[in-house]
Amino acid sequence: MEQLRKGNPLALIPFAVFIILFIGTGILTGDFYKLPVLVALFAAILVALLMNREMSFQDKLRHLTEGGGHPDIILMVIIFLLAGAFSSVAEGVGAVDSTVNLGLSVLPGNLLIVGLFVIACFISISMGTSVGTIVALAPIGMGIAEQTDVNVALTMGAIVSGAMFGDNLSIISDTTIAAVRTQGTEMKDKFKANFFIVLPAAIITAVIFGVITADASTTMQEEHPYELVKVLPYLGVLIFAVIGVNVIYVLMGGILFAGIIGLSVNEISMMDFVTLLGDGFQNMQNLSLLVILLGGLVELIRRNGGIDFLLNSISRGARTDRGGEFGIAGLVSAVNLSTANNTISIITAGPLAKQISERFEIDSRRSASLLDIFSSSVQGLLPYGAQILSVAGVASISPVAIVPFCFYPILLAVSGILAIIFRFPKFTIKQQG
Structure with missing residues (x-):
């Protein structure tokens, strides 16, 4: 490996501006989503453009557009848009x-919380979104809490735990x-490497919820109607993704399959299908713009020496x-x-x-897994993160009260640390992409 350049710490000022604006506004207002993240990011880009007098403004703009228009960034945007469309149509x-109702219909009463966690795992790994899973399950979780003697915060913690399982693995x-x-590896390879690290955490989480609620009483007799045919789009996406079909084909096929099922059972019309596609694309617009602008900002910081400085600082003690x-x-x-x-953090830290x-010489499958594991773990424990804020809003309780019951994100971090210490799982030698 070639000798690293010393780098320039001042090149990180735009990133500091982004963090201060985003977090500072949240602290001052009590709402960490008060300032749109795109506004904070654009301010950081403006600062980056005003730095480094040795480079012309036209060159800075070129680097900004090169970073934002990198093939990996554009492909990421396309996948985001397709994933949004699939979730919307489904x-x-x-x-x-x-x-959801299929799972609730087959669970015994004393396993409702364990089942809620497992259902959240299944839904999130199929949908690919923790927030979407929480939105779907939080009302049901409240219903369970109201008709049992289970703590509301515990019920919400089970939902967040399951949602972060899929957010990490899907x-x-x-x-x-x-x-x-960002790591240049394959989806199926990352899934396999990631799965063996996090599986123990998921199993232990289910056991913990089972032990805590083993004596919980329930009077819940409500029926949960479901149609098996409507479960097929999620099953199809999950199966074909796991066996290694290209994600573009998986998502396009999932969209068409869900649409065909909806049309065949008269759940939607063709115009509804088109509208749902548009809604799904629109839901991903902010994230897509965020990815493009972040790519440009990271490229400017890299050109100014900020990445080299960080690399030296972080790896200085590593031998x-x-x-x-x-x-x-x-x-x-x-x-x-x-x-x-967690998505922003991976995009930012990925390069x-x-x-x-x-x-x-760390295997790319492993570096991708570590990025996802630790970002998902932190995200699932943040009282000011979208996941916990969402369930806290439904339950009308403090977000801080839910954090102690988010067992999976805690165990996920433990599993990641143990995987590093004991070098698990073992990999055969594979060339970096």
């Missing part, structure tokens, strides 16, 4: 309700897409690949704490993580 044909999750694209892996974990965790968004993995 929800519009009733696939979410049927999938082939169509934006965090998985971002981790895979082995294990130290490099802890560096990747710490980097993405710190960014996630600052931005309260640097790639350089660290190359320097210490």
Whole structure:
């Protein structure tokens, strides 16, 4: 590996501006989503454009557009748009309700919370979105809490735990897409590497919820109607994604399959299908713009020496690949704490993580897994993150009260740390992309 350049710490000022604006506004107002993230990001870009007098303004603009228009960034945007369209169409044909109700219909009363966690895992890994899973399940979780003697915060913690399981693992999750694209590996390879690290955490989480609620009484007798045919779009996407079909084909096929099912059971009309597609694309517009602008900002920071400085700072104490892996974990965790968004944190930390993995010869499947594991863990424990804020709003309780019951994100971090220490799982040698 070639000798690293010293870098320039002042090049990180735009990133500091972004963090201060985003987090500072949240602290002052009590609402961490008061200032639109795109506004904070655009301000940071303006600062970056005003720096480095040795470079012409036209060159800076060129670097900004090169970073935002990188093939990996554009492909990521296309995948985001297709994932949004699939989620919208699947929800519009009733696939979410049927999938949720199917699980609730087959669970015994004393396993409702464990079942809620498992259902959230299944829904989130199929939908690829933790927030979407929470929106679908939080009302049901409240119903369970109201008709049992289970703590409301515990019920919401089970939903957040399951939602973060899929957010971390799902082939169509934006965090998985971002981790895979920034590290230059394949979706199916990252899934396999990630799965064996997080499976123990999921099993232990289910056991904990089972033990805590083993004696819970319930009077819940409500029926939960479902249609198996409406569950098929999620099953299809999950199966074809896991066996390694290209994600573009998986999402396009899932959209068409869900639409055909909706039309065949008269759940939607052709015009409804088109409208749902548009809604799905629109739901991903902010994230797509965010990805493009972040790509441009990171490129400007890199050109000004900021990436080299960070790489030197983080890897200074690292002497082995294990130290490099802890560096990747710490980097993405710190960014996630600052931005309260695991996708943003992966996109921001991904290029640097790639350089660290190359320097210490860390397998790209492993670096992608570490990025996703630690960002999802932090995100699932942030009281000012979208996930916990969503369930807290439904339950009308403090977000802080839910955090202690988010067992899976806690165990996810533990599993990630143990995987680094014990070098698990083992990989055969594979060339970096």
